[in-house]
Amino acid sequence: MNANDKLVLAVPKGRILKAIAPLMARAGVEPEDAFFDEDARQLQFATSDPNLDIIRVRSFDTATFLAFGAAHLAVSGSDVLMEFDHPEIYAPVNLDVGHCHLAVAAPADLAANEDPQRWSHLRVATKYPNVTRRYFARRGVQAECIKLNGALELAPNLGLCRRIVDLVQTGSTLKANGLVEIDRIADVSARLAVNRTALKTRPGPVNDLISRFREAARAA
Ligand SMILES: Nc1ncnc2c1ncn2[C@@H]1O[C@H](COP(=O)(O)OP(=O)(O)OP(=O)(O)O)[C@@H](O)[C@H]1O
Numbered sequence: 244m245n246a247n248d249k250l251v252l253a254v255p256k257g258r259i260l261k262a263i264a265p266l267m268a269r270a271g272v273e274p275e276d277a278f279f280d281e282d283a284r285q286l287q288f289a290t291s292d293p294n295l296d297i298i299r300v301r302s303f304d305t306a307t308f309l310a311f312g313a314a315h316l317a318v319s320g321s322d323v324l325m326e327f328d329h330p331e332i333y334a335p336v337n338l339d340v341g342h343c344h345l346a347v348a349a350p351a352d353l354a355a356n357e358d359p360q361r362w363s364h365l366r367v368a369t370k371y372p373n374v375t376r377r378y379f380a381r382r383g384v385q386a387e388c389i390k391l392n393g394a395l396e397l398a399p400n401l402g403l404c405r406r407i408v409d410l411v412q413t414g415s416t417l418k419a420n421g422l423v424e425i426d427r428i429a430d431v432s433a434r435l436a437v438n439r440t441a442l443k444t445r446p447g448p449v450n451d452l453i454s455r456f457r458e459a460a461r462a463a
Pocket residue numbers: 255256257258259300301302303319320321322323341342343410411412413431432433
């Protein structure tokens with residue numbers, strides 16, 4: 244557990260941060276000014292609440308800080324929480340921002356003749372190997388996952404694999420790369436998640452923040 248007495252909230256830099264800034268304000272979590280300066284090298288920030296600090300980390304790392312108790316709360320995409328699937332993480336609040344979905348996609352010519360009943364062993368490029376393996380295993384299919392960290396839509400066209408599992412929002416990245424969606428795996432949105440041990444040992448302040456974020460999401 245984090246050594247200092249303050250609670251720590253991990254938030255992802257990048258697109259979710261822009262979406263949750265108004266929500267944080269409604270929840271009464273007001274970070275110091277440097278937090279909104281993208282060029283600042285500072286990583287931990289005080290807030291208007293003397294008992295709460297915020298850290299700004301990469302989106303997958305929100306779950307890592309939370310799982311090991313280095314952060315007590317985190318804003319994370321449900322895609323990240325699904326991939327991480329850690330028993331110490333409990334995600335009680337759907338923040339209803341950062342909407343997109345996880346999908347299987349393939350080149351249009353392959354998708355036109357695709358018969359999922361005939362899948363037995365597939366190679367799939369993805370940023371989400373655990374979600375992907377679980378999704379295919381439920382269908383009795385063994386998925387060999389090639390982990391990429393971005394630009395997944397290149398993989399089928401360059402012969403790395405025929406299928407990908409990636410996030411889709413507008414669908415324009417798939418379309419621009421000649422891919423189509425074959426199946427939708429899960430809807431995605433940002434969640435407020437907490438470390439279960441922190442919830443047990445510091446129920447007062449952790450539950451208070453859960454309630455404030457829940458109200459802020461409802462008021463949106
Ligand atoms: N169109 C989208 N594409 C990707 N992520 C989206 C989209 N819409 C919402 N999200 C959410 O935003 C999160 C990713 O944020 P962002 O793209 O800023 O980080 P990233 O570039 O994937 O992460 P990092 O740079 O830390 O590896 C996803 O985990 C998802 O929950």
